[in-house]
Each structure stands twice: as structure tokens, then as C-alpha cells.
Amino acid sequence: MSRLILLARKSTMFLSSVTGWITPKIFATCPLSVRFSTQINYQVKYEGGNMNICRHTVLGAFLALVIVLSAVSAYGAEMLAVARDGVILRDAPDMKAKVLWKYDKGLPLEITGAKDNWRRVSDFEGDGGWLRAADLNKKPHMVVRAKNDSGEETKVNIRSGPGEQYEVVGEAVYGAVFSTLEQKLGWVRVRHDSNLEGWIKRNLLWGF
Numbered sequence: 001m002s003r004l005i006l007l008a009r010k011s012t013m014f015l016s017s018v019t020g021w022i023t024p025k026i027f028a029t030c031p032l033s034v035r036f037s038t039q040i041n042y043q044v045k046y047e048g049g050n051m052n053i054c055r056h057t058v059l060g061a062f063l064a065l066v067i068v069l070s071a072v073s074a075y076g077a078e079m080l081a082v083a084r085d086g087v088i089l090r091d092a093p094d095m096k097a098k099v100l101w102k103y104d105k106g107l108p109l110e111i112t113g114a115k116d117n118w119r120r121v122s123d124f125e126g127d128g129g130w131l132r133a134a135d136l137n138k139k140p141h142m143v144v145r146a147k148n149d150s151g152e153e154t155k156v157n158i159r160s161g162p163g164e165q166y167e168v169v170g171e172a173v174y175g176a177v178f179s180t181l182e183q184k185l186g187w188v189r190v191r192h193d194s195n196l197e198g199w200i201k202r203n204l205l206w207g208f
Contacts, residue, residue, distance in 0.1 A: 079208040089129040093118035108207030140180035142207035158198035162187035
């Protein structure tokens with residue numbers, strides 16, 4: 001069986017003790033295994049330095065509060081996806097701000113705020129920070145966010161149709177990212193970069 005090596009969708013950045021600058025050290029395999037054809041195991045190994053695991057009148061004040069709350073509500077309902085590989089999440093809307101994470105293309109994010117050409121985002125694990133608006137797009141994506149009763153990350157089945165009676169055509173682990181093709185009856189038809197296509201239960205996914 002062949003083995004496909006791909007970058008992780010979300011990875012931490014490290015402070016190099018040699019250069020004193022931020023350099024990524026990422027060792028990851030694609031989070032997907034396809035039965036009977038291509039077996040792809042998922043593993044992420046981190047090496048290096050310390051990990052950095054990418055708030056005049058009473059009437060006027062009241063109206064300002066209403067406007068702020070409305071804006072937060074509107075952004076909270078919006079989701080976008082990372083537009084390209086290697087997008088940096090920072091702790092403030094500034095290119096010189098501290099690096100938190102590196103995201104790769106397709107990872108869905110919730111928009112929680114905005115400042116100029118920056119967007120404050122939150123990912124499927126609840127990590128938040130700032131990205132440039134140009135690094136986001138509206139292409140629908142989903143990420144696997146499945147855990148067992150013990151809270152451990154677990155695999156999910158990819159089926160040939162929207163129901164448990166359909167054949168299992170593959171498996172995906174926690175963190176696997178897919179393009180969203182269709183949503184139907186509590187299921188989502190998705191496609192992986194490896195061209196595997198199928199259906200996954202909606203409650204095992206996070207995204208849009």
C-alpha cells in the first residue's frame with residue numbers, strides 16, 4: 001500500500017535558540033486512511049524549543065453598546081476558511097505581533113471580530129487570534145472534531161451515502177480537513193485533497 005505525506009492543517013511555531021526567530025518544525029502525515037486502496041496514517045511530531053500553543057450621554061452610551069453587541073453577534077455567525085498554506089495566526093492585528101499558530105489551506109474558522117484589514121478568528125479547538133482578511137475565503141470546509149467518551153481523539157467513518165446503512169469507504173481522524181460539497185439529513189458530503197469523497201455525520205464535524 002502506498003503512503004502519502006502531507007502537512008498538518010494546524011501546527012505550532014517554535015522559537016529557534018540558534019537564530020532567535022520563528023521557524024516551523026513540523027512532521028505530519030495526512031490524517032486519513034482509505035480502506036483497500038491507499039492507507040494513510042496520521043501522526044504529528046513536534047521538536048524544538050518551547051511551544052506557544054494560529055478585549056456624552058446615557059442614551060449615546062446605550063446605543064454604542066447595542067452597536068458593539070450587534071457587531072459581535074454578526075461576526076460570531078460568520079465562518080470562513082484559510083485561503084492558502086502557511087497562514088500565520090498572531091496574538092494581535094499587527095505583522096510584528098507574536099506568532100501563535102500556522103494554518104494550512106482549507107481549515108474552517110469562526111470570525112469573532114475585525115479591525116481594519118484583520119480578522120479575529122477562533123478555530124475548532126477554541127484557539128483564537130488574528131489573521132489578515134486576505135488570507136481567508138468563503139469556500140466551505142469541514143474539519144473532523146470527534147472524541148470518544150473519555151475525551152480522546154477518535155476516527156470517524158466516511159460512507160458512500162448519508163446514513164449508517166451505507167458502505168464505509170474510508171476513515172478520517174481528528175483534525176482531518178475536507179471541502180464541503182453538500183449537507184443532507186444530518187450528514188455532510190465531503191471531499192479530501194486525496195480525492196476521496198463520501199459522507200460523514202454532521203455532529204462529528206466543525207465548519208461550514
